Amino acid sequence: xxxxxxxxxxxxxxxxxxxxxxxxxxxxxxxxxxxxxxxxxxxxxxxxxxxxxxxxxxxxxxxxxxxxxxxxxxxxxxxxxxxxxxxxxxxxxxxxxxxxxxxxxxxxxxxxxxxxxxxxxxxxxxxxxxxxxxxxxxxxxxxxxxxxxxxxxxxxxxxxxxxxxxxxxxxxxxxxxxxxxxxxxxxxxxxxxxxxxxxxxxxxxxxxxxxxxxxxxxxxxxxxxxxxxxxxxxxxxxxxxxxxxxxxxxxxxxxxxxxxxxxxxxxxxxxxxxxxxxxxxxxxxxxxxxxxxxxxxxxxxxxxxxxxxxxxxxxxxx
Numbered sequence: 375x376x377x378x379x380x381x382x383x384x385x386x387x388x389x390x391x392x393x394x395x396x397x398x399x400x401x402x403x404x405x406x407x408x409x410x411x412x413x414x415x416x417x418x419x420x421x422x423x424x425x426x427x428x429x430x431x432x433x434x435x436x437x438x439x440x441x442x443x444x445x446x447x448x449x450x451x452x453x454x455x456x457x458x459x460x461x462x463x464x465x466x467x468x469x470x471x472x473x474x475x476x477x478x479x480x481x482x483x484x485x486x487x488x489x490x491x492x493x494x495x496x497x498x499x500x501x502x503x504x505x506x507x508x509x510x511x512x513x514x515x516x517x518x519x520x521x522x523x524x525x526x527x528x529x530x531x532x533x534x535x536x537x538x539x540x541x542x543x544x545x546x547x548x549x550x551x552x553x554x555x556x557x558x559x560x561x562x563x564x565x566x567x568x569x570x571x572x573x574x575x576x577x578x579x580x581x582x583x584x585x586x587x588x589x590x591x592x593x594x595x596x597x598x599x600x601x602x603x604x605x606x607x608x609x610x611x612x613x614x615x616x617x618x619x620x621x622x623x624x625x626x627x628x629x630x631x632x633x634x635x636x637x638x639x640x641x642x643x644x645x646x647x648x649x650x651x652x653x654x655x656x657x658x659x660x661x662x663x664x665x666x667x668x669x670x671x672x673x674x675x676x677x678x679x680x681x682x683x684x685x686x687x688x689x690x691x692x
Contacts, residue, residue, distance in 0.1 A: 479508040551582040597623040648677030
């Protein structure tokens with residue numbers, strides 16, 4: 375169903391952003407060993423985050439002027455221009471130059487992320503797994519691979535990685551949120567609510583709690599409450615996923631002008647999101663504007679949404 379796949383698409387997108395932020399930190403600062411070293415330590419239960427930081431204080435300083443790091447700098451140039459094949463080639467050259475370098479775990483992770491952008495998903499899984507072989511407790515790598523498994527519809531493997539993060543990091547809200555979304559996808563609303571409540575216990579001000587509960591209420595048909603919860607998060611951090619969810623709730627509530635505003639704002643932020651054209655087609659159908667509806671169906675198809683699926687969703691005769 376589109377409803378469910380949209381939830382999972384959002385899940386994959388959320389962690390993809392984490393992967394790219396990690397890449398920027400590595401190339402700008404050269405702190406590969408420090409980041410991986412910190413993440414690769416098991417976190418004792420009950421240990422607070424500030425206590426964890428002191429355990430990495432004695433990690434070695436990194437010389438970023440070596441040929442190895444110059445390869446990383448070259449990769450960054452191509453990353454900035456979205457030339458993924460060249461960026462991947464420079465990272466591979468760095469790994470080949472010093473195969474035993476402990477920094478290679480993070481480089482392999484970024485090779486995998488680049489491969490995701492190119493659609494080489496099987497290769498990406500292999501490289502995330504190689505990175506995790508080197509640093510099996512690296513939470514960010516587990517989150518990245520889990521998101522990729524979601525993208526590939528390997529949901530049990532994704533659950534296994536998120537559960538691993540949950541065991542390693544008593545304060546990680548993202549894994550618990552993600553497990554909640556996956557529980558909801560399987561129809562287990564009680565487990566989903568329990569996991570979202572874990573997020574709230576860890577961080578009472580977390581937007582992930584309101585977002586997760588919004589998804590749960592929407593999934594259960596409580597559209598008014600879902601829209602309220604999405605609004606809480608959108609006020610703090612607007613994004614196309616949440617605007618799309620709130621617009622869908624407004625459509626179900628026949629608040630067509632509010633839905634139109636959210637769809638327009640979301641399309642201004644990301645005109646390549648096919649789901650937004652589906653929502654606008656739904657809006658135009660409710661307004662009995664068939665030509666506009668058909669135009670938006672064509673746009674949704676052009677952006678990767680199945681026409682048969684859209685026709686079934688909107689109850690449009692072929």
